[in-house]
Amino acid sequence: MAEEMSELTPIDIERGFSFLLEPANQEIKEQFLKHVSVKQLPAGQYICWEGDVCAQLAVVLSGTVRVYKIGENGREITLYRIGAVPKKLDSVML
Numbered sequence: 001m002a003e004e005m006s007e008l009t010p011i012d013i014e015r016g017f018s019f020l021l022e023p024a025n026q027e028i029k030e031q032f033l034k035h036v037s038v039k040q041l042p043a044g045q046y047i048c049w050e051g052d053v054c055a056q057l058a059v060v061l062s063g064t065v066r067v068y069k070i071g072e073n074g075r076e077i078t079l080y081r082i083g084a085v086p087k088k089l090d091s092v093m094l
Contacts, residue, residue, distance in 0.1 A: 060084050 014020045020029040065082040
């Protein structure tokens with residue numbers, strides 16, 4: 001059964017990225033919220049292909065992303081999986 005994901009609000013995003021709540025980061029917050037978009041993708045949906053230019057940062061909020069490539073024999077080779085981040089998103093930010 002697919003898990004329903006409700007639309008995130010700017011308040012939800014601020015709570016996840018707690019550095020946005022600091023008064024000194026107001027300009028960063030405005031730019032961040034201006035450029036963020038939340039997408040819900042169905043299982044099996046491709047995010048990008050090998051060789052594509054990645055112009056976005058994907059943060060997995062629910063579910064798992066499998067990163068793989070096609071081997072010389074035509075078989076899929078799973079490189080790694082990316083799971084959902086903790087509720088406090090900035091705890092995993094570098």
